[in-house]
Amino acid sequence: MKHIDKNSAKGNFETLAIRTQIERSAQKEHSVPLYLTSSYKFDDAEEMRALFANEKEGNVYSRYSNPNTSEFIEKMCLLEGAEDGFATATGMAAIFSVFGAFLKAGDHVLSSRSVFGSTHQLLTNVFDKWGVTYTYADLDKPSEWEAKIQSNTKLIFVETPSNPGIDIIDLALLGDLAEKHKVILAVDNCFATPYLQRPIDLGAHLSIHSATKYIDGQGRVLGGIVMGYKNLIDEVVGFARHSGPAMSPFNAWVLSKSLETLAIRMERHCENALKVATFLASHPKIKLVKYPFLPSHPQYEIARKQMRMGGGVITIVIKDGIAGARKFMDALNMFSISANLADTRSIATHPATSTHAKLTEEQRLEVGIEQGSVRLSIGLEHIDDIIADIAQALDKI
Ligand SMILES: Cc1ncc(COP(=O)(O)O)c(C=O)c1O
Secondary structure (H helix, E strand, O other): OOOEOHHHOOOOHHHHHHHOOEOOOOOOOOOOOOOOOOEOOOOOHHHHHHHHOOOOOOOOEOOOOOHHHHHHHHHHHHHHOOOEEEEEOOHHHHHHHHHHHHOOOOOEEEEEOOOOHHHHHHHHHHOOOOOOEEEEEOOOOHHHOHHHOOOOEEEEEEEOOOOOOOOOOOHHHHHHHHHHHOOEEEEEOOOOHHHHOOHHHHOOOEEEEEOOOOOOOOOOOOOEEEEEOHHHHHHHHHHHHHHOOEOOHHHHHHHHHHHOOHHHHHHHHHHHHHHHHHHHHOOOOEEEEEOOOOOOOOOHHHHHHHOOOOOOEEEEEEOOHHHHHHHHHHHOOOOEEOOOOOOOOOEEEOHHHOOOOOOOHHHHHHOOOOOOEEEEEOOOOOHHHHHHHHHHHHHOO
16 A cells, blocks of 8 residues: 555554554654645656556545545554555445445345445435345344345345344354355444454455444544455445545544544443443333343344444333333433434434434334334443433433
8 A cells, every 4th residue: 555654554453543654744743644635746747647557656636545545544454454445435435336336237236134224225226226136134034145145146235233223143154155156245344343343354355334433433524435355446446436435635634543542432432332231221111222242132142253342332122112212312411312323422313213214114123123212322421421311311201
C-alpha cells in the first residue's frame, strides 16, 4: 500500500491501530495532518502517463485515493487481516459497491434475512430491478443455507450479529459452503468491528463496515469500507473509482484517529452491555433480551467461538408491546432517542417505526422485530448511570 511508513505497521491490535500511519511530511509532524486536496501534481508528462497506466503507484485524484483514506484503509486491513480495501462515503456505499462490482443481470444472491433495512431495499428494490434475484435464509437455521445456493448464486451476504435482531451465524460454516460452491462470502461486520470478530480469518472473502458506527464511535462522521482478497478488491475499486462513492479525506482523518481508541472503547462498550443485559434478563417488564454473550442467546456457543466479546448492542422486547416500548423510551432521561448506534452516548431506537419501518409487519416478525422491540446501544457513560436510567424508565411503564 502506498504512503504507509512500513516501520510503523507492526505489533498487536492496539499498537497497529495507533502506530500505522502515512509517512511524515517535511514538517515532521507527530500527528498525521489532513490532506484536503482533490488532485495531485505530477513531476512531468511521463509520470502522469505512468500513474494513469498503473505502471507506478501514487495518488492521481482523490476519488481514487488520498493519503488520509490510504492510511485508514491500510490500518483497517491490518486490523481485519485483509489484503486490501476501499473506503467509501457511507456503509451503504460500501455494500452497494460490492453488489455493483460483482452482480450482473441473471445472478443470484443468498442473503441472511436479517439485514440492515437499506440493504434489504437494495436487494428488493434496486438490484431486483436490474435482474438480480435473491433468496433469504435465516441466521438461526444454518442447515437450510446449502440447499438455497443455486447454480447462478454469485454472492452470499450475511450480517452477524444482525441489526437489530442480534442473530448470529457460524462464519466458519458459511466459509466452507462458499469454498465448496465457489461463491463469494461477504460479511457485514459492522456490529462486531475487527476487534471482536475477523470474518476473513473464518473464511469470508470480503468484510464490510459502516464506519459510521463503532469505527468512529462518537457519532460524528459517516463512512464505510470494504476489505478482502486483493483480486476481489481490485474489482470493487474498478467499480467504485468510476461510480464515485469515495470517502472524504476529512472523514478518513477522523476515522483513522478514532481507530486509535477502538480496542479500549470496545472493551468498555462490551463490559457495560453485558452488565445491562444481565440486569434486564430477570426484569419483570421484559419479555426477551437478546445479547450475544448472555447464555440465553440461541447462538451463545457460536458467539463465544467467533467473537472476542459480545458487542455494545442489546435488543429487548417490552412485554406491553408498542405502548410499553413508547412509554419506556419517553421515560428515559439520559439515553438519546436516535437512529444511530455505537456512540459514546447510550441510544434507544424503536426499529419497527424507524430503521425497519419499510418492512411489512410479517417481514419484521420474521427477523425478530416486534412492536415492543427496542434496540439499546450501550454507551460509555458510567454503568451505574446507564442502569439507573433504564431501571427508572421501566418502572414508568
Ligand atoms: C449493520 C449495518 N450495516 C450497514 C449500515 C449502513 O451504514 P451507513 O449508515 O454508514 O450507510 C448500518 C447502519 O446503521 C448498519 O447498522
